[in-house]
Amino acid sequence: MKILSAEFVCSAVQPSQCPQESLPEVAFIGRSNVGKSSLINALLRQKGLARTSATPGRTQQINFFRINHRFLFVDLPGYGYAKVPQALKQSWRSLIESYLRGRKQLAHCVLIVDSRIGPTELDLEQAAWFQRNLLPFFIVSTKSDKLSKVELQKSIIHTQSLCPDHSIVAFSATRNTGREQVWALLYPHISMTTLS
Numbered sequence: 001m002k003i004l005s006a007e008f009v010c011s012a013v014q015p016s017q018c019p020q021e022s023l024p025e026v027a028f029i030g031r032s033n034v035g036k037s038s039l040i041n042a043l044l045r046q047k048g049l050a051r052t053s054a055t056p057g058r059t060q061q062i063n064f065f066r067i068n069h070r071f072l073f074v075d076l077p078g079y080g081y082a083k084v085p086q087a088l089k090q091s092w093r094s095l096i097e098s099y100l101r102g103r104k105q106l107a108h109c110v111l112i113v114d115s116r117i118g119p120t121e122l123d124l125e126q127a128a129w130f131q132r133n134l135l136p137f138f139i140v141s142t143k144s145d146k147l148s149k150v151e152l153q154k155s156i157i158h159t160q161s162l163c164p165d166h167s168i169v170a171f172s173a174t175r176n177t178g179r180e181q182v183w184a185l186l187y188p189h190i191s192m193t194t195l196s
């Protein structure tokens with residue numbers, strides 16, 4: 001995918017603040033600190049478009065980015081970070097769910113897991129939620145640079161055994177590996193100009 005333009009559109013803390021655009025959207029979801037924002041930056045070859053941090057809970061709003069004037073990437077707050085107060089966790093969860101449930105423009109989801117850990121219970125709950133709500137998704141197993149080749153292979157087999165019906169891409173934002181595979185999976189969902 002040739003990136004001709006990538007721009008921040010807006011942040012939303014409630015569904016009514018989501019942009020009024022009809023371009024197809026791809027949403028990135030996963031645990032806090034798993035590497036969602038880094039994946040977005042790596043895909044777009046941008047350093048700081050989506051803000052990243054070593055401290056979990058960095059992305060606290062839904063952030064929208066417009067790419068090539070043809071589709072949007074949507075960076076969602078992470079789930080599962082123990083240190084986030086329960087009330088805040090619940091408000092992020094309800095924001096995420098109302099976005100995922102109600103967004104007509106949502107064309108595809110990317111569930112990001114840590115390749116060192118594999119899908120956690122929360123990740124599997126999220127996958128089941130997607131299935132129940134008929135939302136298509138694939139899995140990106142990130143931070144693959146932290147594993148040896150053999151460990152990574154085992155991790156992917158393990159992830160595939162837990163999610164047998166979904167594609168899995170091993171990815172590293174630091175080494176930029178897996179980028180083309182992610183684009184290849186996304187391409188069919190963003191190649192239309194608008195959704196009816």
Ligand SMILES: Nc1nc2c(ncn2[C@@H]2O[C@H](COP(=O)(O)OP(=O)(O)OP(=O)(O)O)[C@@H](O)[C@H]2O)c(=O)[nH]1
Pocket residue numbers: 030031032033034035036037038039051052053054055056057058059060077078079142143144145146171172173174175
């Ligand atoms: N080694 C390595 N580190 C990574 C990779 N992806 C992300 N990181 C690091 O992991 C930390 C979290 O990355 P983010 O992209 O901010 O994670 P996030 O999922 O957006 O986090 P929240 O917004 O807090 O939910 C940062 O310190 C990144 O530099 C990767 O592929 N390899």
Ligand SMILES: [Mg+2]
Pocket residue numbers: 036037038051052058059075
């Ligand atoms: Mg983030």
